[in-house]
Amino acid sequence: MKKVIISACAALLLFACQNDQSENTNSETAIASRRACASQDVLHAQLKADPSLAIRMNEIEAFTAKHLSSNFTGRLVNGKIEIPVVVNVLYRTTAQNISDAQxxxxxxxxxxxxxxxxxxxxxxxxxxxxxxxxxxxxFVLDQVIRKSTTKTSWGTNDAMKKTAQGGIAPTSPTTKLNMWSCTIGGGILGYAQFPGGASSTDGVVIDPRYFGLSGSANAPFNLGRTATHEVGHWMNLRHIWGDATCGSDLVADTPTHNEENYGIPAYPHYSTCSGTPVEMTMNYMDYVDDAGMYMFSAGQKSRIAAIFTSGGARASFAQ
Structure with a gap:
């Protein structure tokens, strides 16, 4: 397991890394064969547009480093933090207008x-x-908002979150997790905004074909794990390979990965990074198929807990 050393400089370098989201089609109807999450690319664009975001995110990292052993406090339901979820559905076709059941x-x-x-x-x-x-x-479903559109795809520039661009503005984003279901395009399954970004664009975006278990959901991404992965980002988790060859996800108990993994890798899958550790390919923050991911680590739990504790980036959700 890797040792994590967090500094403002190192965190800034991490945030500036881009992940290659290669996909050979922009077709609205093509089904993705490999997972592609645009969270890191969106973050890179946000950092370029707003240099102060890097400062805020470095402050969040410094706070996280100090509070990794913190316990959840604040608004509890049956002993757990309960997060209200608002689902914003933008649809052009009947299939995109995903059902309440989905x-x-x-x-x-x-x-x-x-x-x-x-x-x-x-x-x-x-x-x-x-x-x-x-x-x-x-998580508890708080509200579903639906809106018909003529757009064939929305891209990753947050247009779906802006009323002026035909989207739906987030509802109470400091106390509710907003999720948008819309056709993203470019083979992207989904993306999330990390803590520290603007509240006007905060939340998670998922293509309707990879949302939930039924209706328009498609294998190998039909088990709802795209949302699990993206909500992990929203809760300050990085890709397990650190978006760089043998990079760091800032979690001490996840092995160092060469890069992202696809499909369902045979176990054990060894890294060629220092120490040749067995990779935790079944972690929700890798790129494997839905059926191949099924765990978070204790270190990831501690990292999540830090943002909900008093003074944390998402402490308003625990009030």
Missing amino acids: IQSQIDVLNKDFNALNSDYNNVPALFAGVKANIGIT
Whole structure:
């Protein structure tokens, strides 16, 4: 397991890294064969547009480093933080106007994955059994907002979040997690905004074909894990390979990965990075298929806990 050393400089370098989101089609109808998350690319664009964002994110990293052992405090329901979710549906076709049942299935997946109730949780290999974690956060559907559009795709410039550009503005983004279901294009399954960004664009975007368990959801991304991955980003988790060859995700108990993994890698899958560790390919923050990801680590749980504690970037969700 890697040792994590966090400094403002190192964090800034991490945030500036771009991940290659290669996909050979921009077709609205083509189904992605490999996971592509645009969160890091969107972050890079936001940093370029707003240099002060790097300062805010470095302050968040410094706070996180000091509070990694903090426990959740504040608004609790049955002993857990409960996050209200607003789902904003932008649709051009009937299939894109995902049903309430499909939306609820996604909320159900989030509740299972973030509470170690997923049926594949026990598939975690013995090597990682000591660090697999129950995050202990619950989600409740607060509202569904629907809007018809003529757009064939929305891209990753946050247009879907802006009324003036035909989108839907977020509802109470400091106390509710906003999710947008819309056709993104470019083979992108989804993306999220990391803590520190503007509240007017805060939340998670997911293509309707990879949202939840039913309706327009398509294999190999039909188990709702795209949202689990993106909400992980929204809660300040990085890609497990650190968006660089043998990079750092700022979590001490996740092995160093060469790069992203796709499909469902055979276990054990060894890294060629220093020490040749076995990669934690089944972690939600890798790029494997939905059926291949089924765990968070204790270090990731601690990193998430820090943003919800008093003074944390998302402390308003725990009030």
